[in-house]
Amino acid sequence: MRYPVILYLLCYSLFLSEYVHAEGKPTIRWLTWKQAPNFIIEGRFKGQGVAGTFTKHLQDNLPQYNHINVLSNTRRYQSLIKEKDVCVAWAWIVPGSEKYRIHSRAVSLAPRSGIQILKSKQHLFGEPGTTLSLEKLLTNLDLKLGYLEDMTYSKRVHELLEKNRNKGNIHFSSRNAVEFNLSMLDRGHLDYFFSFSAQANFNAALKGIKNKYQFYNIEEMDLYTSMHTHCSKTPFGKQVMSEIEKILTNDALMTHLSVIEKWHGENKEYRDVFIKYVINRETTTVVTNPGQ
Numbered sequence: 001m002r003y004p005v006i007l008y009l010l011c012y013s014l015f016l017s018e019y020v021h022a023e024g025k026p027t028i029r030w031l032t033w034k035q036a037p038n039f040i041i042e043g044r045f046k047g048q049g050v051a052g053t054f055t056k057h058l059q060d061n062l063p064q065y066n067h068i069n070v071l072s073n074t075r076r077y078q079s080l081i082k083e084k085d086v087c088v089a090w091a092w093i094v095p096g097s098e099k100y101r102i103h104s105r106a107v108s109l110a111p112r113s114g115i116q117i118l119k120s121k122q123h124l125f126g127e128p129g130t131t132l133s134l135e136k137l138l139t140n141l142d143l144k145l146g147y148l149e150d151m152t153y154s155k156r157v158h159e160l161l162e163k164n165r166n167k168g169n170i171h172f173s174s175r176n177a178v179e180f181n182l183s184m185l186d187r188g189h190l191d192y193f194f195s196f197s198a199q200a201n202f203n204a205a206l207k208g209i210k211n212k213y214q215f216y217n218i219e220e221m222d223l224y225t226s227m228h229t230h231c232s233k234t235p236f237g238k239q240v241m242s243e244i245e246k247i248l249t250n251d252a253l254m255t256h257l258s259v260i261e262k263w264h265g266e267n268k269e270y271r272d273v274f275i276k277y278v279i280n281r282e283t284t285t286v287v288t289n290p291g292q
Contacts, residue, residue, distance in 0.1 A: 025064060025065055025066045026064075026065050026066070026085075026236065027065065027066040027067070027068060027085060028062070028065050028066070028067055028068070028085060028086075028087050028231075028240060029068045029069075029070050029080070029083075029085055029086045029087070030055055030059070030067060030068065030069050030070065030086075030087055030088065030089060031070055031072050031077055031080055031081065031086060031087075031088045031091075032051070032052070032055065032069050032070065032071055032072065033071065033072050033073065033074075033077065033178055034071065034073075034177075034178070035178045035179055036049060036198075036199070036202045036203075036206075037049045037050055037198050037199075037201075037202040037263040038050050038051040038052070038090070039051050039052045040052055040202075041071065043206055044206070045202075045205070045206065048259075049259075049263075050090070050108075050256075050259050050260050050263060051089060051090035053256075053259050054089050054090050054107070054108070054256050054259070055069070055089035055090065057247070057252060057255075057256075058089050058229065058244060058247060061247045062240070062243060062244070062247075064243075065240070070086075073176035073177060073178070074148070074150035074151065074176050074177070074178060075150060075176050076176070078150075081094075081097070081100075081101070082100050082232075083232065084232045084234045084236060084237065085232065085236060086231070086232055087229070087230065087231040087232075087237070087240060087244075088229065088230055088231075089107075089229050090107065090108060090227055090229065091227060091228065091230065092110065092225050092226060092227055092228070092289070092290050092291070093226070093228055093230070093289060093290060093291025093292070094152075094290065094291060095290055095291055096291075097230075097291060098233075098291065099233070100232065100233050101230045101231070101232065101233055101237075102230060102231055102232070102233045102237055102238055102241050103228045103229070103230040103291070104228050104229040104230065104241060104244060104245060104248060105228070105245070105248060105281065106226045106227065106228060106277060106278050106281070107227055107228055107229055107248060107253060107256070107278065108227035108253070108256060108257075108260070108274075108278060109224040109225065109226065109227060109270070109273065109274050109277065109278060109287065110196075110224065110225035110227055111196055111197065111198070111224065111260075111264050111267075111270060112217055112221060112222065112223065112224060113153070113194055113195065113196050113221050114132075114194070114195065114196075114197070114215055114216050114217040114218050114221065115132070115134075115137075115145075115192040115193065115194060115195060115215070115216050115218060116182065116185065116192060116193060116195040116199065116200055116213050116214070116215055117185065117191065117192045117213065117214050117216070118185050118186070118212065118213060118214070119211075119212055119213060119214045120212075121191060122214055124140075124143065124191070125137075125192070125214070125216060126216065128214055128216075130216060131216065131217045131218065131219055131222075132216045132217070132218050132219070133218065133219045133220070134157060134160055134218045134219065134220045134221075135160055135219075135220070137192070137218075138160060138164045138167075138169065138170070140169070141167060141168065141169045142169070143169060143191040143192065144169050144170070144171055144189075144190050144191050144192075145169065145170045145171065145190070145191070145192055145193065146170075146171045146173065146180045146184060146189075146190040146192070146193030146194070147161060147170055147171065147172055147173065147193070147194065148173050148174075148175065148177060148178070148179070148180065148194075149172055149173065149174050150174070150176070151178065151194070152290060153194065153221060154220055154221050154223070154288075156220040157220045157221060160220065171189070171190060179193075179194075179195055179196075179199060180193045180195070182199070182200060182203055182213060185213065195215065196215075196264075197215040197264060197265075198263045198264045200212075200213035200215060201263065201264070201265070202263060222286075223286055223287060223288040224270070224273055224277075224286060224287045224288070225287070225288055225289075225290065226277070226287050226288065226289040229241075229244055229248070231244075250279050253278055253279060254279065257271065257274055257278075260274075273286055273287065
């Protein structure tokens, strides 16, 4: 009976050794959030999102670290982003964050955001494919806009929101989310809200139904947003970022582009700008970087 006991102890010792070795690695906490198709955290497309696959690519190529994904909302994000062991694989640069964050080269472009409506209300907005004026929409007091106060859009958008704050046709929400649920349109609580086109596309793909929502670009948000990987501005964060920079090859970023096109659809203009700005690192007037 001694040999099985000895074998058990040996196996346990090896297991414990591996466990201690794994636990001895430095840990990176990666911030994620619930926003399909950027991060898809449940359902049959789980893990296949634009930002989720990019985060996993970085993690798979950093085996010298333990990796923990932390699900955050807008307020928790703003708090966690200042901690020393936190990285984000795919996010724009928040103004002022250079004081406590170190950023990579541009790794992606957030597509232009706009508004979602119900297709049944198209007659109140315009023909599909039309670029609308938010300033003009806000003059219609019968149409209610949904706005999440912790989200950042263009300067012009925020000026218009403040100008029209007390007119009763904007629902200012302080909920800790990055987008409204499409059900807010279904129930008539809102007539339109800020969104990316892929939100409704993903909803239809997930449910296997025809898309009943219509997306419009708006004039006041006519730029793509520069996206970056970033970590804490500490010796640890700088070391991680130096290793990440080696992973961010043009081939890896072109693979990332294919995931974007999977969810947002192929768009020649977007692809051309992506290659110019992200791959070739050339400046362009159609990309904004909120941190600059």
